[in-house]
Amino acid sequence: MAGASSRSGMSAALTLIGKRFASSLLTLLLVSMTIFVIAQLLPGDAAQEALGQSATPEQVAALRHEMGLDRPAHVRYVSWLGGMLTGDPGQSMVANMPVGEVIEERLPNSLLLAALAAMVAIPVALSIGIGSAMNRGGRIDRALNVVTLAMVAVPEFLVATIAVLIFSVNLRWLPSIALASSDMGWGEYLRGVAMPVLTLCVIVIAQMARMTRAAVIDQMDRPYVEMAVLKGVAPVRVILRHIMPNAIAPIVNAMALSLSYLLGGAVIVETIFNYPGLASLMVNAVTSRDMPLLQACAMIFCAAYLILMLIADVTAILANPRLRSQ
Amino acid sequence: MTDILSPYSRRGLIGAGLGVGAGLLLPDSAMSASRPRRGGRIRAAGMTASTADTLDPAKGANSSDYIRHYMFYSLLTQLDRNLIPQLELAERIESSDQINWHIRLRKGITFHDGATLTAQDVVWTLMRHKNPATGSKMAQIAEQFAQIRATSKQDVFIRLTGPNADLPAILAQTHFGILREGTSDFRTANGTGPFLCAQFRPGVRTLARRNPNFWKPGKPYLYEIELISIPDETSRVNALLSGDVHIILAVNPRSSKRIHASPRHNLMVTPSGLHTNLIMRQDRLPTGNPHFVAAIKYLFDRPLIKRALFRGYATIANDHPIPPFHPYYRADLPQRALDLDKARWHLQRAGLKGTRLPIYASPAAEGSVDMASVLQEYGSRIGLNLAVNRVPADGYWSTHWMKHPMGFGNTNPRPTADLMFSLFYKSDAAWNESGWKNPRFDRLLVEARGEANQAKRKQLYGEMQELVRDYCGVSIPVFINLIDAHDRRLKGMYPIAIGGMMGYQFAEHVWWEG
Numbered sequence: 001m002a003g004a005s006s007r008s009g010m011s012a013a014l015t016l017i018g019k020r021f022a023s024s025l026l027t028l029l030l031v032s033m034t035i036f037v038i039a040q041l042l043p044g045d046a047a048q049e050a051l052g053q054s055a056t057p058e059q060v061a062a063l064r065h066e067m068g069l070d071r072p073a074h075v076r077y078v079s080w081l082g083g084m085l086t087g088d089p090g091q092s093m094v095a096n097m098p099v100g101e102v103i104e105e106r107l108p109n110s111l112l113l114a115a116l117a118a119m120v121a122i123p124v125a126l127s128i129g130i131g132s133a134m135n136r137g138g139r140i141d142r143a144l145n146v147v148t149l150a151m152v153a154v155p156e157f158l159v160a161t162i163a164v165l166i167f168s169v170n171l172r173w174l175p176s177i178a179l180a181s182s183d184m185g186w187g188e189y190l191r192g193v194a195m196p197v198l199t200l201c202v203i204v205i206a207q208m209a210r211m212t213r214a215a216v217i218d219q220m221d222r223p224y225v226e227m228a229v230l231k232g233v234a235p236v237r238v239i240l241r242h243i244m245p246n247a248i249a250p251i252v253n254a255m256a257l258s259l260s261y262l263l264g265g266a267v268i269v270e271t272i273f274n275y276p277g278l279a280s281l282m283v284n285a286v287t288s289r290d291m292p293l294l295q296a297c298a299m300i301f302c303a304a305y306l307i308l309m310l311i312a313d314v315t316a317i318l319a320n321p322r323l324r325s326q
Numbered sequence: 327m328t329d330i331l332s333p334y335s336r337r338g339l340i341g342a343g344l345g346v347g348a349g350l351l352l353p354d355s356a357m358s359a360s361r362p363r364r365g366g367r368i369r370a371a372g373m374t375a376s377t378a379d380t381l382d383p384a385k386g387a388n389s390s391d392y393i394r395h396y397m398f399y400s401l402l403t404q405l406d407r408n409l410i411p412q413l414e415l416a417e418r419i420e421s422s423d424q425i426n427w428h429i430r431l432r433k434g435i436t437f438h439d440g441a442t443l444t445a446q447d448v449v450w451t452l453m454r455h456k457n458p459a460t461g462s463k464m465a466q467i468a469e470q471f472a473q474i475r476a477t478s479k480q481d482v483f484i485r486l487t488g489p490n491a492d493l494p495a496i497l498a499q500t501h502f503g504i505l506r507e508g509t510s511d512f513r514t515a516n517g518t519g520p521f522l523c524a525q526f527r528p529g530v531r532t533l534a535r536r537n538p539n540f541w542k543p544g545k546p547y548l549y550e551i552e553l554i555s556i557p558d559e560t561s562r563v564n565a566l567l568s569g570d571v572h573i574i575l576a577v578n579p580r581s582s583k584r585i586h587a588s589p590r591h592n593l594m595v596t597p598s599g600l601h602t603n604l605i606m607r608q609d610r611l612p613t614g615n616p617h618f619v620a621a622i623k624y625l626f627d628r629p630l631i632k633r634a635l636f637r638g639y640a641t642i643a644n645d646h647p648i649p650p651f652h653p654y655y656r657a658d659l660p661q662r663a664l665d666l667d668k669a670r671w672h673l674q675r676a677g678l679k680g681t682r683l684p685i686y687a688s689p690a691a692e693g694s695v696d697m698a699s700v701l702q703e704y705g706s707r708i709g710l711n712l713a714v715n716r717v718p719a720d721g722y723w724s725t726h727w728m729k730h731p732m733g734f735g736n737t738n739p740r741p742t743a744d745l746m747f748s749l750f751y752k753s754d755a756a757w758n759e760s761g762w763k764n765p766r767f768d769r770l771l772v773e774a775r776g777e778a779n780q781a782k783r784k785q786l787y788g789e790m791q792e793l794v795r796d797y798c799g800v801s802i803p804v805f806i807n808l809i810d811a812h813d814r815r816l817k818g819m820y821p822i823a824i825g826g827m828m829g830y831q832f833a834e835h836v837w838w839e840g
Binding site: 050062097161165176177 | 376458461466530570720
């Protein structure tokens with residue numbers, strides 16, 4: 001019985017993954033079109049931005065021709081799309097090197113930062129969420145509630161700036177800028193990213209903890225929990241065995257949202273700590289009107305979001321027997 | 327030493343007009359007892375980082391590029407603290423008619439790859455600026471090179487299209503950094519400069535190691551410089567204060583207090599020719615009306631702009647682009663000041679009372695939004711109704727600059743008066759911002775360029791300053807000082823008015839006393 005249900009669960013998940021994969025491709029296509037159109041509406045183009053204030057019309061025209069910007073917009077889009085389909089994201093107009101190389105340097109930084117933040121944030125958020133749900137209405141719950149609300153309310157640039165003032169300028173414990181370079185040891189790297197990770201955690205922990213608490217409490221009011229409690233099951237076991245399998249879907253969903261934020265939304269943290277990540281690269285690409293680079297970044301963020309959402313949905317299906325059999 | 331460092335005393339010095347020879351404003355170390363010593367690693371932080379960072383001197387576009395290029399490349403000449411060109415790779419530069427120039431190179435100078443510098447390298451380096459494919463920022467200036475050839479292994483002959491006494495100063499711009507003939511790969515640098523390029527990652531960092539074979543004996547002093555960029559100003563200042571970097575470029579006047587409060591750090595203020603100017607297009611109405619232009623020029627409260635917008639870190643300007651410390655500055659030209667009565671009179675003559683006029687300002691032109699607001703406030707007192715249109719910095723230069731009857735421009739310091747006037751004030755210049763046309767000015771410009779007699783030159787440039795001040799549709803209220811900050815253990819710093827961090831040349835001159 002259990003075997004059969006898990007098999008049908010797997011096949012349901014596989015169908016879902018298949019369908020999602022197809023719709024993801026469509027989403028990516030639509031997103032790339034939207035970004036392309038919006039970027040066309042921005043004043044100036046890559047040639048004008050590269051030459052800056054001191055550009056003469058002849059220089060702009062020459063550079064435009066060199067960059068291929070003198071072709072009509074739809075032709076440029078189609079040729080970019082063609083390149084993407086064959087796995088070539090094109091040439092960065094500003095850096096004069098393949099987009100792949102530019103991203104290759106930044107993507108690991110972003111992934112590492114997001115992974116570290118997730119490794120810290122997820123256990124902490126789960127503990128806070130479950131802890132306050134178990135003490136619902138109690139002092140710990142109220143205290144945690146106030147703390148998480150405050151964390152949600154405080155903007156990250158403030159958290160980051162205050163952390164820098166305290167830990168680097170005054171105490172001089174941690175570096176104020178996160179210099180990620182390949183010749184760094186792990187210890188040095190971790191010291192460098194301690195504050196960026198901390199700042200990112202402050203934001204996502206609060207969101208995840210509140211979602212966890214809500215999801216757990218939602219289940220606690222159900223009759224089956226009451227039954228388990230009346231049976232005399234220990235509280236921790238009630239939470240882990242009975243409640244969590246049912247509450248996991250919304251929790252994973254909240255986590256997936258937070259994690260996708262860690263990747264693409266880290267631009268403020270990247271700016272303040274001067275961390276060479278993907279989000280600031282994308283902002284860079286927007287201001288320099290570097291379309292191939294901008295598109296590539298957008299595709300990565302969009303794909304990461306879609307993958308995380310897919311993982312959340314698959315988890316929900318596998319965790320819920322009713323969805324499994326559907 | 328701290329007394330000398332307080333902003334008040336330094337401002338006092340500048341105000342007193344002692345700025346000639348910005349070197350008089352020596353902040354600290356150069357005058358203290360510290361002697362140059364070898365060794366030390368520092369980290370320097372500039373303000374711009376992008377994938378457009380380059381090691382090709384011809385393409386240098388911003389302060390970080392200039393700093394990087396001065397580390398790796400030497401030039402034929404270099405501007406000293408009084409903006410006078412001094413000989414570098416050139417041993418002699420001579421001309422009798424300012425058209426035909428003979429340059430003799432120093433002997434025994436080697437590139438980082440071991441090759442010896444020859445006249446061929448210089449010829450090739452200078453000529454590549456004329457090739458459109460190079461994408462040189464100096465393409466326009468290089469147009470005056472009619473012919474360049476090597477006459478021997480050490481001698482270069484340059485013939486210009488017209489007389490230009492400023493050639494030695496022109497060659498001091500970092501874009502003319504001397505490359506080895508045929509260089510086409512700029513993933514690393516091969517120059518004759520004080521540092522070797524150990525690593526270059528665009529938008530991330532540049533690692534420079536001491537060149538043991540540098541041609542100036544004993545120099546440079548530092549063993550290693552890591553150049554990074556921290557675009558966010560607050561982060562940059564924090565990185566300095568926390569000791570993560572040892573020198574930073576471009577400190578906001580608002581942050582100067584924080585650096586003063588630190589016992590471990592110094593500010594270095596460089597009076598410069600950088601300015602934000604109001605443009606009144608002469609080919610449009612009503613801004614083309616001379617009375618309107620005069621009214622606006624009397625409407626600027628320059629001391630207020632200096633005090634409130636730049637916290638005193640500015641020099642009052644006189645509606646022309648030559649700053650007071652410049653060798654050709656004309657000191658006897660009366661300073662224009664706020665005069666509401668004169669402004670009102672001119673406005674009446676222009677017949678514009680009560681009209682509503684838009685004025686375009688943007689954070690792209692530093693301080694312009696606040697300047698526009700100040701102007702609006704004073705304008706309302708004489709019945710001039712100005713509407714401030716604040717537009718985004720992004721795309722400002724291509725979409726708004728010079729395209730409205732009234733808007734702001736922002737101009738970096740140029741090494742010579744000729745470049746400033748030729749690029750921005752000549753009638754047919756591409757960036758003649760206000761579109762003014764003054765035949766007398768154009769004649770003087772050509773005459774001054776070919777004049778070798780310094781006194782005569784100064785007089786010619788003086789008259790041009792007067793013409794711009796009185797008739798040009800551009801108003802320049804103040805020159806903006808450049809503010810850098812550095813760790814006190816970094817010694818040997820002094821300002822060079824061409825840019826921050828000693829005119830971007832600090833790498834070669836400073837030493838570490840730690």
